[in-house]
Each structure stands twice: as C-alpha cells, then as structure tokens.
Amino acid sequence: xxxxxxxxxxxxxxxxxxxxxxxxxxxxxxxxxxxxxxxxxxxxxxxxxxxxxxxxxxxxxxxxxxxxxxxxxxxxxxxxxxxxxxxxxxxxxxxxxxxxxxxxxxxxxxxxxxxxxxxxxxxxxxxxxxxxxxxxxxxxxxxxxxxxxxxxxxxxxxxxxxxxxxxxxxxxxxxxxxxxxxxxxxxxxxxxxxxxxxxxxxxxxxxxxxxxxxxxxxxxxxxxxxxxxxxxxxxxxxxxxxxxxxxxxxxxxxxxxxxxxxxxxxxxxxxxxxxxxxxxxxxxxxxxxxxxxxxxxxxxxxxxxxxxxxxx
Numbered sequence: 001x002x003x004x005x006x007x008x009x010x011x012x013x014x015x016x017x018x019x020x021x022x023x024x025x026x027x028x029x030x031x032x033x034x035x036x037x038x039x040x041x042x043x044x045x046x047x048x049x050x051x052x053x054x055x056x057x058x059x060x061x062x063x064x065x066x067x068x069x070x071x072x073x074x075x076x077x078x079x080x081x082x083x084x085x086x087x088x089x090x091x092x093x094x095x096x097x098x099x100x101x102x103x104x105x106x107x108x109x110x111x112x113x114x115x116x117x118x119x120x121x122x123x124x125x126x127x128x129x130x131x132x133x134x135x136x137x138x139x140x141x142x143x144x145x146x147x148x149x150x151x152x153x154x155x156x157x158x159x160x161x162x163x164x165x166x167x168x169x170x171x172x173x174x175x176x177x178x179x180x181x182x183x184x185x186x187x188x189x190x191x192x193x194x195x196x197x198x199x200x201x202x203x204x205x206x207x208x209x210x211x212x213x214x215x216x217x218x219x220x221x222x223x224x225x226x227x228x229x230x231x232x233x234x235x236x237x238x239x240x241x242x243x244x245x246x247x248x249x250x251x252x253x254x255x256x257x258x259x260x261x262x263x264x265x266x267x268x269x270x271x272x273x274x275x276x277x278x279x280x281x282x283x284x285x286x287x288x289x290x291x292x293x294x295x296x297x298x299x300x301x302x303x304x305x306x307x308x309x310x311x312x
Contacts, residue, residue, distance in 0.1 A: 009038035010060070014204045016053045017217075018046045025061030030070040031121040033092045039125070040099050046108060053213050054109040057125055062137075062194075065113065068120025069096070071147070093152075096121060097307045100153050103128030104303055109214040111221060114138050114182075115194055124153025127187065130214055133221055134179030134188035135197065136228065143174035148284040150291050152310035156298025161186035164299065165243040166236070171295045172249070172288055173279040180230040190222050197221070235272050242276070245296060249288045253280045 010021040020042050022029035029035075046052045059065040069092070077089040084090060103110060103125060112126035115135045123142060126132055134140070142151040142159070151159070151171050159167045162185050169175065170185065182188035203220045210216060232239075242255045256277040259265075265273065280288065298306045 008032060008035050009042070011042055013052065014201050015207055016051060016209065017204055018042065018052050018055045019201070020055065020057050021060050022057070022066055023060040025059070025063065027070065028064035028067035028117055029059050029061070029122070030067050031096065032070050032073065033087065033095065036092065036095045036099055040095065040102070043099070043102055043106065047106070052108070053209060054111065054217055055106070056111045056113065056217075057129070058113045058197075059115060062116060064117030064122075064139075065115055066119070066122025066125060067117050068122055068143075096124065096153065097310070100124040100128060101303060101307060104154070109217055111217055113197060113221070114140065114179075114188060115197060119143055121153055123155065123158075123187070127154065127158040131190075131218055131221065132188045133197075134182050134191045135194035136179060136191065136226060137194045138179035138182060138188070138191070140177045140179075140182045140187055141174055142171060143176075145172060145283045145287055145291055146174045146279075148287050150287060150294060150310060152307075154303050154307050154310075156294050156309065157301065157303045157306040158187070159295065160299040164245045164296070165240050166232070167295055167299075168243040168245065168252075168292060169239045169276070171291055172243075172252075172283075173276055174283075175232075175275075175279075177232060178228070178230075180228045181232040184230045184233050190218075190225050191228070192222055192224065193226055196223055231268075234268070238269060238272055249280065249285065249292055253277065256280060 008024050010023045012019045020039060022035065024030065046055050074089050082088050110129040111131045111133065112129035113133050114126050116137055117139045118126060119141045120143065142155050144151045159171055166185060177185060179188060179191040183191055200221055207216055207220060242252055247255065256273060260273050260277055294309060
C-alpha cells in the first residue's frame with residue numbers, strides 16, 4: 001500500500017510498518033509548516049490504527065535526513081509581520097514543538113534514519129525515537145547559536161544525556177558531529193553503513209512480528225554495526241578543560257585564548273582550539289549566555305518544561 005499525503009511528505013505501509021519520507025531533497029528536507037502538519041496527521045493515523053505496529057522516519061535523497069526548519073520562510077514571515085494566525089510563524093513553532101513532544105511520548109516503536117545532515121528541527125523529529133540510526137555519512141548538529149538563536153525542539157532535554165561539559169561545547173558552538181560522535185554523545189543508538197539501508201524495505205516485508213516489535217526492527221535496520229573514528233572522544237580532555245559549567249561564556253573564551261597562546265599543540269588540538277574560540281567570540285554574546293543558562297537549567301527540567309522554555 002502506498003499513498004501520498006502531500007508532495008513534501010510521502011507515506012506508505014510495508015508489512016504493518018508506516019514509512020514516512022521527508023520529500024524535499026532540494027532543500028535538504030527542511031521543515032515547512034505543511035510538513036509538520038502532515039507528519040502530525042500521520043502520527044495520529046498510526047496511533048489509532050491497530051494494524052500499524054511501528055513508524056519509520058526517513059529522507060528522500062542521500063544528502064540529509066532534515067536540515068532543520070525552513071529558516072528562509074520563517075525569516076520572510078518575521079520580516080513581513082506574519083506572526084499570528086494559523087499560518088503565522090508563531091503557530092509553526094507551536095505545531096513543531098507539539099509534534100516533537102508527541103513523538104517522544106508515542107506508544108508505538110519509532111525508528112529515525114538519520115542518514116546525512118540531521119540538524120535543528122530534524123533532531124527534534126529524530127531524538128524522540130527509541131531507535132536512532134546514524135550512518136557513515138551522518139552529520140549532526142544543533143547550529144542555532146550560529147544565527148543568533150537558542151537550541152530548541154527539546155534540545156536542552158535530549159542533550160542533557162551528555163556530560164555537562166560536552167553538552168555546553170556542542171550547544172554553544174553548534175559543532176558538527178559524525179555518526180560515531182553522535183553515538184558517543186548519546187544522540188544516536190547505532191551506526192551502520194549508509195548503503196545497508198538501501199534495501200531495508202525488502203527485509204521488512206519478510207519480518208514475522210512478535211511481541212518485541214522494536215527488537216525485530218533493530219534486527220532489520222542494524223544488520224551490522226560499524227566502528228569508525230570518534231573525533232569528540234579524543235578531544236574530551238580539551239572539552240573538559242574549557243567548558244566547566246562554572247565558567248561564564250566570557251571566561252570560556254578567555255580560557256580558550258590562553259590555551260591558544262601556548263605552543264606545542266598537536267595539529268588536531270590546534271584545529272579544535274581555533275574552531276572553538278572563533279565560534280565563542282563570533283556568535284551572538286547574548287544568545288550564547290542565554291543558551292548556556294538554558295542548557296544547564298534543562299538538566300533539571302523535563303521535556304515539556306524544556307519545550308516551553310524554548311518557546312517562552
């Protein structure tokens with residue numbers, strides 16, 4: 001069975017598993033209000049259909065699962081004062097956060113195939129899934145501070161799975177993580193070869209379902225886990241030195257600068273120091289301070305409170 005709800009979201013059922021495809025590859029599947037509404041409708045259908053056992057999120061194309069919200073559209077709406085009403089930018093965020101929360105609370109297994117670029121709003125969709133599959137071409141980030149915004153979509157909750165120092169580094173700088181980094185940061189459950197996902201639908205068609213639906217799904221999507229370079233793990237001594245939670249953003253920058261002025265760094269450490277210092281001094285000082293506070297507070301809040309905090 002295959003149906004098309006909207007051109008930007010494709011929906012099909014394969015052996016009792018709903019497959020939702022983000023179908024805007026020319027824009028790296030950036031979320032529009034239409035996509036958010038369509039996925040919400042799918043979620044409701046899956047919730048109420050006893051013949052559907054699970055839900056899979058995937059992307060069209062091979063470059064990105066979802067690059068986040070459609071920032072250009074939101075900017076245009078903000079510029080023209082389109083704040084209120086059912087199609088205003090405010091309602092987009094209300095609907096997006098409601099969808100993210102619903103995925104986290106969903107009672108049927110959800111699988112997110114985070115193949116390629118997965119950022120911002122894409123993380124909001126994926127992080128509520130009990131099985132988050134990264135691949136060898138995954139690039140994950142919460143890059144909001146780069147454009148003067150706060151990591152939202154529940155990030156201050158799901159990023160709290162990390163050590164606090166690591167969370168501050170990732171959240172403040174918007175650093176890009178490969179699949180192995182994402183697994184280390186507890187933002188992915190497994191890493192597979194990207195090519196192994198090419199024929200998963202054929203494998204799904206032959207599944208004999210048991211009570212352990214999630215376990216069966218894992219067996220089909222994770223035919224073989226792969227190992228590779230986890231860059232962030234090798235950099236943890238630097239992260240721990242400069243992102244102590246007692247330091248303000250200004251003090252973090254001063255700490256990084258002092259380290260940069262020393263000599264004798266190995267090449268990878270020098271590159272990290274350069275990148276991190278530039279990020280801390282070039283991003284909006286106000287939003288970095290707000291982000292730091294939100295990340296630390298989020299460690300003590302639940303998901304609903306974190307979503308409310310981001311929208312307040």
